[in-house]
Amino acid sequence: MFRSLYRCFIKRAKPPKLRVVDAVSNPYTPNAGAAPEIVVGRDDLLEAFTVLLQRLERSRTEQSMIITGLRGVGKTVLLGKFGEIARRAGWEVVELEASKHDDTRFRQAMFSQLKAALLRLSPRARWTDRARRAAEVLSAFAVSVDQKGTFSVSWDVPAAEGAGDHGDLSMDLTDVFVALGEAAEEQDRGVALLIDEVQFLGRSQLEALIQAVHKTVQRRLPITFVGAGLPQIAELAGDAKSYAERLFTFPTVGSLDEEDAAKALVEPALVEGVTFDDDAVELAIRITQGYPYFIQELGYQVWGVATEHRVRRADVATAREAYEAKLDGSFFRVRLDRATPLQTSYLRAMAELGSKPQKASDVARVMGRESTQVGPTRAELIDMGLLYTPEHGYAAFTVPDFDAFMLRAVPELHVPEIQKRKRRDD
Template sequence: MQPSPYTPGEVARIVPGRARQLAEVDERLSTLIDLGRLVGRIRVDHAARGFGKTSLLREYQRRASARGAATVWVTAGEEQGLIAQIAASVHTITDGLAEHVKTGLRERIETLQLSVGVPGIATATSTFRPPTDGDRPEQSGARALEAVIRAAVAERPLVILIDEIQSADPSGLRTLVYAWQHLQAEGADVPAAVFAAGLPNAPETIAGIVTFSERLAYRPLGPLHREAEEIALIGPARALGVHWTQPAVDRALAIAQGYPYFVQLIADSAWTAAGRPDPGSAIELSAVEHGRDAMQADLDALFRARWSACSPSERRMLAAIAEHGDGPVSRAAIAASLNTGSNQLSTPRARLIDKGLIQPADRGTLEFTIPGFAAFVRDSET
């Protein structure tokens, strides 16, 4: 018996199907490390939950670290605010620096924290008040953040990675983008980069906060194509000496529908149903069918949790979308089903996108982010 090599709900160890994204980031890492230059635009990969954004961002971090860059990780949305989170994360990499570099960097971190209304590391136990929009600390904070970045790259390049960027506080986002604007104009020789990930509403959310959000490079993540799904399914098993029969592969991928989380979930369920196979064994179609039954309990729990978190008006909109099938639905068709105007959809639409349940598809259309959720909604309404 061997433990499952699959990782549903965890950070994946490999990211098949994201070759284009990895190639783009590798190119930017070459600009950063080989040329010693600033990566001028903040990159934001965005997709619904379950598409592997965090795993992809972790792969960016591994590649940057392997190339010799210092990396700091932030998950946006904490109470102290984005800039304080970045400051605290940068502080963690000061150990091991030359003494004069360490001293200068820590002084700039303290200045940055003071500029955004947060106590320094030495006084972090005291009460702090996050800055509000009325404080407008962004301009002074941006200069202080710029100074931190310039000091941090004294010995090696710096990569800042921000997960869940759509949850960042508005003041922190403005401060970050202002700082990058200054560096674009004045710091081309500063080897630093920001890579971020967020939900489908990240571009819209950021554009509503930062007027010049064109300085960010938005990159949507789509479903996995067939070859990538097969790699994610077969590769981990093969590394343990186990192979999948072709009927089992075909059935598993029909269940997964290109959704990365489902690939991991059906593979893990089939692995368990096959008795956690030893080297030399095979995963057969029967194991996938039994795994599908076990997987359904996880899906039902996931769908019920998402459904119960919706307000009555949001549920009505979900039902109107599901009424038209499993694919993209025009806003006009949704409005007609609700007997209302398209403009009346804006609020529930925004909330459902924020919750990761729907996303914009083609122009003027919306679609569910999770395969199978439309059928669940239809069943819930009967």
């Protein structure tokens, strides 16, 4: 299979001009969220997003989407591609990375981004009644906060009365989406809100976004929210609003199949006149398991090992050590460094059981503890985004190959003593 696939690619190869060791010509991009030279295996999602925009432009409803998947599968890259598609279609794009902020900070971030989108849709000097109305609702949204505090509004637009000023985040954001959608509709344009790391939104914030989208669907307005996050998002969205499953699809993205993985590895090199031997491609796919980020990292390391215009199996084998060291020192380590000693021991115990989802009681047994004793630690790791729950009672790593890393990084399992609360002295 690889041989026939490779022959198809090789026809497009340029005459060799550069040595593979030329760092400047390295076509691989192992950077967080950086789009690779070629995005493969995601055509159905790109098409679905295009259809979403086109139907909204015609005042027809369509389910939006929240993409789920493990780390390193290209969710952020997909959101970036969605942004490119929307901009080419004349839509305004608002891009956010969710953080664990309270509702006041969330309001501030949304106000700032949506205000900028409105001004791009309709410069203030040319505001129509609808645009001015949207601005006034945004002002009301900005100052309608709870008793914990407020934030300054950086423009002198009076706040609307009776819209965006309820003091309830869901109601207020719904008013903003409707007003902004009406302003965009008047300009024959639309607004696409793209949010990454959706799992870090507070429940009230996710609920507000879902409710706001629900109302714009009912009004057939050209404004939508598309998200990406870890696998638990579908459950979180359903918990926030029961009708979320009818508003959104929840496509899961994972590792690439063998054909697409080969394309992702081989085609960027062909642009630089460099070819891969068939057995080199096979070994690379086996090492990376087809995960897009891993393919980029291994390709990057191979580029500095091979010579002339050909990558051999031995080059891939030689680059493997640098590839694993780079992943260990950055992609994996940055996540482990956030863990406490007890959380680290929980992760190490899971790794000892393997890469598949593990039952909470089995992890506790490996740690020599009761499930009730380490249950809070498990919950903390889920909240941190290091674990997720594919089914009740089980947890799995959110990062591919994290089990192998834990075995390398923590050779021996050491479980700290659980600290008991000290009694207060009389």
